[in-house]
Amino acid sequence: MRSAPIYIVVVLLMAVGMSTSQPGSKDKLAILPFNSVGVEEMTIRSAESLLRMEIEKIGAVELISENEVYQIMGEEVCAEIPCAIELGKKLKVAQIAMVKLIALGEKVIVEYKLIDVINQKVLILDQLTSATIEDLDVTMKRLAASITRKESAEKTAEVGMITEKETERPRRRASRLFGGFSFGYLYPQQGYDDSDRSFNMDFRTGAEISDYAIGMQLAVRKGFAMNIFASYLLTKKDFCPYLGGAFGFHWVSHESPYRYNPQYGYMVEEEKRGDGFELSANTGLLAFRTYNVHIIVNLAYTYTLNDYDDQALIFTIGLLK
16 A cells, blocks of 8 residues: 555656656747738748748648737737737737838848747847848848747858858958058168268059058168058148058168278178168158049168168159059
8 A cells, every 4th residue: 555655656756757758738829910121912921921831831730820819919010029928919929020121222131039938038039131132032031940940040150051141252441452652761860881972763552441540561772661551640631641661671771881990900701680670750741632543752861770770861753653
C-alpha cells in the first residue's frame, strides 16, 4: 500500500510529459492586416500572403487563419501596440505580429513588431528594406524567419535569403579627388651647402574632404622628397586661405662630403648623411575653389632631420584639377 503514492506520481509525470510533447502545444500566432504608406493594395495583399505561406512552411508556430483575424477585428483598424495586445487576447494567441509597408521611391521599407500577448511586451522591433517590389518575396522569407525564430532580421541572413539592398555597397561620404603640378624656388635658411636659391617642382595628389585636404606630395628640390600632407581650408569661397603641415622623407643632394681643416691645411672627409625625415609647416591660398581647376599658391618652411640640419623656405605656384 505504501508504494501506491509513488505509482500515482510516476503516472502523472508520464501524462505531463506526453501532453507537452504533443504537436498541439505550438504557440499560436496571429498576423494583423498590413498597414501601409504609399503602397498599392495588390502589393500589400501579395506580401501578406507570402508571409503567411512562409510561416506555414516553417511550421514552428500555429498560425491563426486570416478569416478568423478579420472576424474578430471587424471594421477596426489596429496600428498601435495596446490595440494589438487586446486583439491578441480575443484571438487567444501567445504572439501577434504587426507589419507596415512604406514606399520610398522604388524601395519598400518593411517595419514589423512581434508582441508577446501574455506578458504584454515587444519581443522584436525591426525593419527590412526591399530594393524593389519584386524583391518582396525574399524580404517576406526573412520576415517569416525572424518572427518564428524570435530573432532580429540581421541574424536570419543565409544563402538564398539575402535581399538586394544587402548586396549593395555601403555608401561613404563623398570627397573630391585632385592632382596637379607646382613649381617655384627653394630658399635655404640653413645647410644646403650655403647655396643660393634653387629650382623646385612638385606633384601632389589627394582628396578634398569638406574643410580639409589630405594627400601625398612628390618633389624635386635639391634632391628628392616625398611627403604626406594635410591642410585646413579656412573658407568655402573661391579664394580660400589654408594652413597645414607635412611629414615625409627628403634625400638632400650635397656637393661634397669634404671640408677644409685649417689645422692641417687640407681637405678632410666628413661622414655626414644628407637624407632624413622632413617636417614642414605651410600656408597658402587656393584660388577658384568652387571650380574644377584650382590655382594653388603655397609657402612652406621645411626642416630635414639630417646631419646638415637643412632648413629652407619654399615658394611655389601651380594648378590642381
